[in-house]
Amino acid sequence: MTLALRDQASACGKIILLGEHSVVYGHPALAAGLRRGLILRARPLADRHAPMELAIPGWNLDLRLLASSDHPVVRACLEVLAHCDAPVTGWRIEGDVGLPSGAGLGSSAALSVALARLAIDPEGPEPDTDAVVEASMVGERIFHGTPSGLDSEVAARGGVNAFARGQGCEPVRLAAPLHLVVMPSGVPRQTGTLVAGVRARRDRYPRVIDPVLDACGALVVRARAAIESGDFGTVAELANVAQELLSALGVSHPVLDDLCALALRHGAAAAKLTGAGGGGCAFALCETPADAAKVLAGLARERPELAADPRTAPFAVEIDAT
Amino acid sequence: MTLALRDQASACGKIILLGEHSVVYGHPALAAGLRRGLILRARPLADRHAPMELAIPGWNLDLRLLASSDHPVVRACLEVLAHCDAPVTGWRIEGDVGLPSGAGLGSSAALSVALARLAIDPEGPEPDTDAVVEASMVGERIFHGTPSGLDSEVAARGGVNAFARGQGCEPVRLAAPLHLVVMPSGVPRQTGTLVAGVRARRDRYPRVIDPVLDACGALVVRARAAIESGDFGTVAELANVAQELLSALGVSHPVLDDLCALALRHGAAAAKLTGAGGGGCAFALCETPADAAKVLAGLARERPELAADPRTAPFAVEIDAT
Known part of the structure; x- marks a missing residue:
């Protein structure tokens, strides 16, 4: 375990462009990453043993990440941090958001993706996207039980993605914005x-x-x-x-x-x-x-x-x- | 040719309940007769050689049925009357309507059906519905070129009818109004x-x-x-x-x-x-x-x-x- 985090990391929101509902029946769907997603910034607390703090005013979140909490955001963040072998004390993380939470725009995946990017190998190069998605899924399972992984993929990769049940995500090239x-x-x-x-x-x-x-x-x-x-x-x-x-x-x-x-x-x-x-x-x-x-x-x-x-x-x- | 008409006759309007457009591709549709259709009343003119008059104030019609006219209503009515071997002079026909014209509610078929009922064998029993539909179609062809016959069937029969391209009309029994x-x-x-x-x-x-x-x-x-x-x-x-x-x-x-x-x-x-x-x-x-x-x-x-x-x-x- 390191005691470091990156200074800053971001993630996309997600919007389903086409194919919601029919995707449940095996048909394909298209989802796009929303660059107005989430930016997290981390700074060390004076007391390195104090519980981690998470403040995202735009989503009305101001939490201390205590292992005793049953708040789903706290539980999800602690699971992601543990998965990434990251510190769970001594830091304050503040978030700027560009989308509302709870509106189907992938806010929970944006949080876990950005958090994974703060936490994975913080002194090394930009973390591998597959590793970020994998860490995000640990948090998404707290929120959604058995998530499809789409939200995490789109939050981490951005762009437009095609997906179908059991076939994962495939990037779609846009000829025009x-x-x-x-x-x-x-x-x-x-x-x-x-x-x-x-x-x-x-x-x-x-x-x-x-x-x-x-x-x-x-x-x-x-x-x-x-x-x-x-x-x-x-x-x-x-x-x-x-x-x-x-x-x-x-x-x-x-x-x-x-x-x-x-x-x-x-x-x-x-x-x-x-x-x-x-x-x-x-x-x-x-x-x-x-x-x-x-x-x-x-x-x-x-x-x-x-x-x-x-x-x-x-x-x-x-x-x-x- | 007789010089008589019935005193009064009526016809239904028509409303497509379900299946418009897909009926063009061979799928079935359902249409209902609207009892608020048209009632025609005929009374003899003093001059039995004066041109027939047709007045339907609710549809803004006040016409003399002159063979020289190119008004489609005049032409259609004269064709229906000729088909029925009925007089084309000496009568005034007035109409009370229960539906607007030109709104897709079968007003032209209601007119030709009611007119055929005034005109077919006016001193005999109620005319046979098939004969009424046949006479109505003579008028409908003036209005619509190659009508499907649905409007005439529904105007003459009322009730709910199922129809499909090339298969004609079939009455549907309603369990409840x-x-x-x-x-x-x-x-x-x-x-x-x-x-x-x-x-x-x-x-x-x-x-x-x-x-x-x-x-x-x-x-x-x-x-x-x-x-x-x-x-x-x-x-x-x-x-x-x-x-x-x-x-x-x-x-x-x-x-x-x-x-x-x-x-x-x-x-x-x-x-x-x-x-x-x-x-x-x-x-x-x-x-x-x-x-x-x-x-x-x-x-x-x-x-x-x-x-x-x-x-x-x-x-x-x-x-x-x-």
């Missing part, structure tokens, strides 16, 4: 309930819902090709179709529908929910940064109560071409 | 444009759109069984899914989406567009007449400009159990 406006709804998402709801609807109407899931899967394959070739119009059209198919699965929500309609009215080329739905976030896909700025301005004007709260304020993010 | 609120959008429908738009989207993304069309077709089969067994919850759930699938085909419209959202907020169990979409009408499906009244009241309050205009005023209609 994607300009998104992320729109948290302020309505809590209910992943388990919604996944179960889709399954129940499929059990009731298999001949209706199975083809819808097939369409969702085919849509992701086609959209991936369009992303790789820089065919923005196709990506946008398919993202809009995806929103309607997700609605047919029963996982949208009036607040998400409202945000999507507003974004389209203010110049977005497409808008859809992301993740489990039933709350959580939607995103708008814009052709240019100027369009994204217009969507943000329109949302601020028409839904000022969301824009005023940092937990629900829409924000623009660019997914870089690779 | 269906309570609808018909909601004209006031936006002109564009049947040809929308049918072509679906085809273009299918040509671009066959692996996405073909399964959506399959889902639409399977949905109609399942919903028909639910209508026959009186399983209202299933009918409503599938009608809502149908609206999302139609949106995925690209045929909804913000005004239709708005009307559907309003109807659901005011107590409808389901709401969807009907017919070609892109304008035209939507309908709400309600569990009880009281629910339908609440939806009507809510629409009148929130969209008073639509309610104030007879061409766009929402109206409740009951499809009887059989």
